[in-house]
Amino acid sequence: MDWRGFAEQMASLARELLAQSSVEDTLKCITSAATGLVEGCDAAGILILHGRQVRSVAPTEQLVVDSDRLQERLGEGPCFDAARSKQGERVFRIADFTRPEPRWPDYTPQARDLGVGSMMGFLLYTEEEELGALNVYSRKPGIFTDASETAGWLLASHAAVAYSSAREHAQLEQAITTRHLIGEAMGILMGERRLTEQQAFDVLRRYSQENNIKLRDVARRVRDHGSL
Numbered sequence: 149m150d151w152r153g154f155a156e157q158m159a160s161l162a163r164e165l166l167a168q169s170s171v172e173d174t175l176k177c178i179t180s181a182a183t184g185l186v187e188g189c190d191a192a193g194i195l196i197l198h199g200r201q202v203r204s205v206a207p208t209e210q211l212v213v214d215s216d217r218l219q220e221r222l223g224e225g226p227c228f229d230a231a232r233s234k235q236g237e238r239v240f241r242i243a244d245f246t247r248p249e250p251r252w253p254d255y256t257p258q259a260r261d262l263g264v265g266s267m268m269g270f271l272l273y274t275e276e277e278e279l280g281a282l283n284v285y286s287r288k289p290g291i292f293t294d295a296s297e298t299a300g301w302l303l304a305s306h307a308a309v310a311y312s313s314a315r316e317h318a319q320l321e322q323a324i325t326t327r328h329l330i331g332e333a334m335g336i337l338m339g340e341r342r343l344t345e346q347q348a349f350d351v352l353r354r355y356s357q358e359n360n361i362k363l364r365d366v367a368r369r370v371r372d373h374g375s376l
Contacts, residue, residue: 149295165310175206178307182284186300188291189284195227196280214262225255226269227281241268244289265289270304326364333370
């Protein structure tokens, strides 16, 4: 492993990750980088697990989606185990899918049938019941080395920071957009019904609660249609 070259690539990746304009683009950048930076990696993806529901994010190949769906269907697999305990492993590796794996007796042979030869995973974050993991796959068994695992762990560490930053930025943008929408809707109601700011806001909030609709969606309805 050329660690000097790897470090240069990681520095370039760090700048590239910060330049992405959305969470989705950040995640695509991460999984694309995994196929180039982790020796032996043929495909990569990010699995988001909420309870027992799986979402495949930024997969580089269909193989990633199929593996994620298999874990969801079986309720078994490395990510499910990691999610069950806050003290779970941060890194896991299934070195050879041609051999029995006692920890995941159903997942392993069926994943092998999908074309998985070996696999590594790195937790990106745990939040309440939600888990995020970067998973890398090879079609060849026994391909990942200790150097591959170190490279994957370093990539995941950078990815976790970039992912967190991108999510916070997206949440801030959404909050600003929501505030602007609510302000527009309040102005429309104030003009239409001759209400004060507080009265207009109370109308929006009450409609939201009574109809179980998010406040920003109520505001958008008023903005688009001129009234409730």
